[in-house]
Amino acid sequence: MNEQHTILISKLEDIATIYLNRPEKKNAMTLDMWKQIPKILDELEHDSEVKVVIIRGVNEEVFCAGADIKEFSTERMDASSAQNYDNYLTATGEALGNFPKPVIAMIEGPCIGGGAELALACDIRFSSNTGTFGITPSKIGLIYGVPQTKRLIDAVGPSRAKDILFSGRFLDSSEAHQVGLIDFVYPEESIVEETYNYARLLGTRSQATIKAAKVITKLILEGKVDNDFEHNLKFYSTDIHEGIKAFKEKRQPQF
Known part of the structure; x- marks a missing residue:
């Protein structure tokens, strides 16, 4: 400490x-x-x-x-x-x-x-x-x-x-x-x-998902509700590959 x-x-x-x-x-x-x-x-x-x-x-x-x-x-x-x-x-x-x-x-x-x-x-x-x-x-x-x-x-x-x-x-x-x-x-x-x-x-969840959720929530509370996909491409995460693989293999993902 x-x-x-x-x-x-x-x-x-x-x-x-x-x-x-x-x-x-x-x-x-x-x-x-x-x-x-x-x-x-x-x-x-x-x-x-x-x-x-x-x-x-x-x-x-x-x-x-x-x-x-x-x-x-x-x-x-x-x-x-x-x-x-x-x-x-x-x-x-x-x-x-x-x-x-x-x-x-x-x-x-x-x-x-x-x-x-x-x-x-x-x-x-x-x-x-x-x-x-x-x-x-x-x-x-x-x-x-x-x-x-x-x-x-x-x-x-x-x-x-x-x-x-x-x-x-x-x-x-x-x-x-x-x-x-x-x-x-x-x-x-x-x-x-x-x-x-x-x-x-x-700590076991996708940190990329959590980070994006925090940013998007803040944007919504500021009144920015347009779903601009091109703008939101920065929120794309390669974590999804591990998530889908883990789902198929019936195990916990390792993010």
Whole structure:
């Protein structure tokens, strides 16, 4: 496990885990942490051994209680500094969205504010039944950004997004799952096993298919729905040869 300030990274088999590591501050995200994540993702993108990335808290008590509000007195007190801060948040979301490999948020305990923002930028969200969710800018007079609001709307729809943003209320894991904020819920004693088993499953699938699915989903969410076959030729994969061969031979493909 390699340490990078308040973020830890470990690799096991073909899964890389990014740990948020400020347990004494409930893993509240500092500006430096927002800056670190795109750099870490760039390294993992070029690591041919890594097929899946999981983001989680360093222990089972909390995923992330939000951005470190104590920094706001210096980092968000005028329009210029607020824009600078938001640029780094946006860069992190874009880095996760453009990352070619699957990214799973594994959530235990509070996932609030910036924590929910980080989780929504991941491809898939797993939560234990201890998960608590909220996006709370209305409680401190913060304006939630356009890219972040779009991700929330994409997940839960416009009316639910307004409810969550207007009220700043907390949702338990059951309600969060019901409205689409998270994708899977498991008991706290099995969340780690279930999340990593799913990550291992993705590692056995065609990585070319997964990469293309991630890109195409993003294009569709951006309103680009034309099926331009010539444009999509770049998504052609020779994995199909192994897939068909394995199907005929009644065995698991070796991608």
